[in-house]
Amino acid sequence: MVLDLRAKLDANGYYDDFEVERVAKIETDPSATQARLSSAMAPVADRLLKRYRAAQLARADALGSGDEPVAQAQKDIMDALQLFKGDMGAYVRLYAFLSQMIDYGNTDIEKRFIFYKRLIPLLEFGRERETVDLSKVVLTHHTLRSAGRQPMNLRDDGKGDYRLPPMDAMGTGDVQEKERALLREIIEKVNGLFAGQLTDGDQLQYVNGALREKMLENPTLIEQSASNSKEQFANSPDLREALTHAIMDALEAHTMMSSQALGSERIREGLLDILLGPAQLYEGLRAQATGADAASRDPG
Structure with missing residues (x-):
């Protein structure tokens, strides 16, 4: 669990x-x-x-x-x-x-x-x-130490074996099915882009975490997403420049994938396809632009 x-x-x-x-x-x-x-x-x-x-x-x-x-x-x-x-x-x-x-x-x-x-x-x-x-x-600081093996007499009479019922599944619920489907699609599309021993979690964190989050902070992309259709936005030269900067920023934490992405236009184009597709970069930028606009109108 x-x-x-x-x-x-x-x-x-x-x-x-x-x-x-x-x-x-x-x-x-x-x-x-x-x-x-x-x-x-x-x-x-x-x-x-x-x-x-x-x-x-x-x-x-x-x-x-x-x-x-x-x-x-x-x-x-x-x-x-x-x-x-x-x-x-x-x-x-x-x-x-x-x-x-x-x-x-x-x-x-x-x-x-x-x-x-x-x-x-x-x-x-x-x-x-x-x-x-x-x-x-x-x-604060903490230390862990072994206290040795301790008896656990769970029955009142101290006799026999008493088994605790197993825990049920933990967590507050499932992520929405739509979101799970998008995550699966990201993993399917990223598979094959990179060489080396990389888990699905590694690739998902790289694309949907490091790259997408960095690009969501880009004010130029936020502004362009608010005033252009998705097709127009996808052809923006600023989008490709922002991806390159995001890859470079992620180099320390994700050395293998960032190095491969910087050296391959095919990988960069593949990443853009994923970011604009199941990773929903454009939609995220639009949401930020809408939120910023609403905040500017909010007198509070």
Whole structure:
């Protein structure tokens, strides 16, 4: 169940391995400072809070204009983010309980536990501030030690064997079927673009996480998506330049894939096809443009 939750959370593409590693390294470093932890957590939380706020504003704008399909699409984004937060909480609770009895033998599982535990308090969806409220992030250090094997006499009479009923599946629910279908389509299209031993999760985080998130922050692309059709937007030279910059920015965290993408126009064109298709980059940029426009009209 821990592994299933980890796969489900990774598949959302809301963070990448580099961000998890950075937080875990700071958390377990005796010489780390509060400022380092805050600077590591702020970009992740800020990105997710802005995504929720943009969807919230876009939904309100769509409801005001009677555009039900757009309003529902934005609500799906908000629901998915709430679901993501709930699933992180389920992971933290399940890991904290089972780690008392199980040696997972995999540090990536504990690193995510540390990362999720730090991220959850920062995601106050619906109560966003101008800046991320980092007052709930307080640097502490922890140690793990073996207390040996302890008897667990669960029966009152201390006799016989008593088996606990197994846990049911954890998590707050399934991601919407439409979103799962889009994620599957991304994986199918990315497969074959890159050489080397890469998991579906690696490729999904790279395209739907690192590249898409970076391009969603590009003000030029946001502006162009608001004033052009998707076909016109796809032919923008700024789009290809933004992809190259995103690939270069992701080089440290995703060295193998970024190096291959920088050296191959075929891969870059394939990535653009995925970003404009199942990754819904254009739709995400349009939502941000709509949200920004709604915010500028909001006197609050």
